[in-house]
Amino acid sequence: GAMRHLPYFCRGEVVKGFGRGSKELGIPTANFSEQVVESFPSDISTGIYYGWACVGNGDVHKMVLSIGWNPFYKNIKKSVETHIIHTFKEDFYGEILSIVITGYIRPEKNFDSLDELISAIQEDIEEAKRQLDLPEHLKLKEDNFFHLPEGKTVNNH
Ligand code: ADP
Ligand code: MG
Secondary structure, eight states: OOSTTOSEEEEEEEEOOOOOOTTTTTOOOEEEOHHHHHTSOTTOOOEEEEEEEEETTSOEEEEEEEEEEOGGGTTSSEEEEEEESSOOSSOOTTSEEEEEEEEEEEOOOOOSSHHHHHHHHHHHHHHHHHHHTSHHHHGGGGOGGGSOOTTSSTTOO
16 A cells, blocks of 8 residues: 555645644654545555655655545545755745655554654654655655656746
8 A cells, every 4th residue: 555656746736734843853744635645546555655856847855645534624635745855935825736755664653752753854854855765765866757847847938
């Protein structure tokens, strides 16, 4: 359920999440709309993945992604949230986020404390950075998918 669908390409608008306070933890997650989440293969495993991400026609950055159960919908629907490993000057709600998921790290877990949660995510980020430098993952950074079609780019003269 985790690897079979990879690499997985996906593009959609960044919507407001349900305020789990990811940003307060220093790990903001850009949420996809319910419609985009519904378009994912229904048998894709929940858990933590990594890959590449790009906001609008911006640069392509490393990312970690969680596919989890959405508490807002009483855990019957999935949520897909991308933490881009880059410091942005501003929020980008409403922008188009393009991602390719290239690998799987681990299943979802419950943590006893916030400290344990944060250190697990920091380990996920380090693992993602290492894996994404390997040729088989690095090559997807240059994929044509990240070059938006003519006429859809911002400031396209
Ligand atoms: P929400 O519950 O609305 O998803 P978060 O605390 O998860 O709130 O913050 C997510 C928002 O933070 C994103 O939608 C995006 O606009 C912004 N953001 C800023 N930097 C990043 C980043 N590096 N990765 C993901 N989102 C970021
Ligand atoms: Mg979020």
